[in-house]
Amino acid sequence: MDALLVGLDDRNEEMRALMESAGLRLIDVFVQRRQAPDPKYFVGKGKLEDLKATVERQAIEIVVFAGTLRPNQHHELEKALKVQCYDRLRVILEIFTRRAQSREARLQVELAMLQYEIPILKEWIHSAAAGERPGFMAGGEYRVDAYYETVKRKMKKVRDELERVRKERALHVSVAGYANAGKSSLFNVLAGEQVLVEDRLFTTLSTTTRILEPPARRVLLTDTVGFVSNVPLWLVEAFHSTLEEVYASDLVLLLVDASDRLEEFRAKVELAADTLIPGMDVGKILPVLTKTDLTPPSEVRSRIDILKDSSFTRTPIAVSVLKKEGIAELHSILEGEFRLPVEFTIRISQTAENAAFMNWIYSETDILSTAYPENTVELRLRCRERDVSRIQAAAKVVSGPSVSTSS
Ligand SMILES: Nc1nc2c(ncn2[C@@H]2O[C@H](COP(=O)(O)OP(=O)(O)OP(=O)(O)O)[C@@H](O)[C@H]2O)c(=O)[nH]1
Ligand SMILES: [Mg+2]
Incomplete structure (x- = not known):
């Protein structure tokens, strides 16, 4: 869509970038230097006439105002220009719609x-003249x-x-990790399944998915094909779809074999980080140390330390499928992961840096209501316990957090 940008100063780099992400093609920029926006038309009357002429001449579809339009300004401008007018927040919402x-x-x-x-x-x-509004929502005119x-x-x-x-x-949980890390074994105990387990690489060559039923929500657990270092490219291509599935998961259990020698262990942690982190939110990856029964406790601890010092951010847990250790803990992490017991009302100012945070908020929390008081976005939402600090750090808290026990 062809668009004009209208600003009150020359600092419009950010607006240009936002418009580009929103799929708006910038045809021309109008700048009118003034201290504050005109209460009726954002710009002065003369500038408005220039705008009107350009809109008609160039068949402009959208005029973007670098700032916040109050509802009455919005209305006056659309009435005068006869095309849709966007302000900064509207452009940001357009980006979310596309993403x-x-x-x-x-x-x-x-x-x-x-x-x-x-x-x-x-x-x-x-x-008084309640009539037509230009191109509202889907284009076309409506009463x-x-x-x-x-x-x-x-x-x-x-x-x-x-x-x-x-x-x-359904929420998707993938069991991922290096070949022979114990993925299918863990999958079997969690899902009550019997997929093939063997002490060799690539026992699993395709994924299997089963339903877990913790009380809160339906969870689909997927056993995946292991990754290995230095594989030829055609093989990597073959694993691409597995990896895509892992990236799209709500939670990834990243298994690392505790019985590997220290150097090998380090290399595998690094490979896992290089494989997974570029493709997904690192907060969704839970490192799981496996086969702890094969390794003395002090060795287990040093491997946990390696995981803690790695680029993975979540606290690792240790399990042994053979001894059934850590399995109950893993079950309760799975249950807690998808409950949203914390309720908040927060305010976020509309800056470009916050666009990424807003995107995260929209995908990771349940939004109960939205309002747009003076240049901000106010959201009432429910979130996970572990997201509370992230939200408190990035937004102004209006009320809450309050915790409810029912999910
Ligand atoms: N001692 C011990 N052995 C385990 C444990 N978990 C898995 N193993 C063994 O590790 C080997 C590999 O297990 P799998 O579950 O097939 O591993 P995988 O990651 O699915 O392997 P691929 O599908 O080949 O990538 C098998 O011999 C398992 O019996 C454990 O907790 N303790
Ligand atoms: Mg397997």
Whole structure:
């Protein structure tokens, strides 16, 4: 879509970058140096006339304002320019819309977008000439008052559907790691299965998936093909789909064999980090030391230390499938992983650095409601215990956290 950018100073690098991510093609930039935006049109009247002429001449579809438009400004500008007007937050929401991948993320972003549009629609309705609004949402023109009711209904539908998707969505856990690390053995005890276990590399040559049923949500556990160092490229290609599946998991149990010699152990941890971390959020990788029964306790400890010093961030756990040690602990980590017991209301200011954090918030927490008070995004949400500190560090907490025991 062809777009103009309108700013009140020359510092528009960030807005340009945001627009590019949002898929908007920048045709021209209008700068009007002034202390504060005009209360009605953001820019002065003269500049508005220039804008109008360019919009018509160049068949511009969207005009982006570098800043925040109040609902009345938004309304006046769209009425005057007869094309959709975006402000900074609207551009950010557009980026989320394009990036959201899962059904759940798409619904959350759709809801956020509807909530953003509501006050603007109200302006249109309150204005005497409640009539047509240019290209709202999907393009085309709608009678605004009728559309307002439609939007309300749509919001309810999206909320209901979100609730259903959340209840039904299966969470994916992959058991990954170097060849012969004990992946299939652990998979078998966790899933009550009997896939083939042997003391050689590549016993497993395709993935197997089974349903686990901890009380909170449906969890799918997948046994995967092990990775190895220095394999020829065609082999790597063959494993690509396995790796893609691992990257897309909600949680990866990364198994490392505690019975390996120290040097070998270090090399495998490094290889695992190089393989996994570029493809996914490191916070979703839980390092698991396996076969601890084969190794004296002091050796187990030094290997745990290696894992702690590695680029993996989560606290490793140690298991022995043979002795059934650490299995109960792993079960309870799996259960706790997907419960969202903490409720928060937070405020995030709309900066480019926060866009990544917002993206993370939309994919990792349940958003209960969204509002947009003065240049910020206010979210009420539920999250995991382990995400509390990350959220507190990145956002202003309005209320909470409060912890509920039911999931
Ligand atoms: N002593 C001991 N041996 C284990 C343990 N877990 C797995 N093993 C052995 O380690 C070997 C490899 O186990 P698998 O479960 O097949 O390993 P894998 O990671 O699935 O191997 P690939 O599919 O070949 O990558 C087998 O001989 C297992 O019996 C354990 O906790 N203790
Ligand atoms: Mg296996």
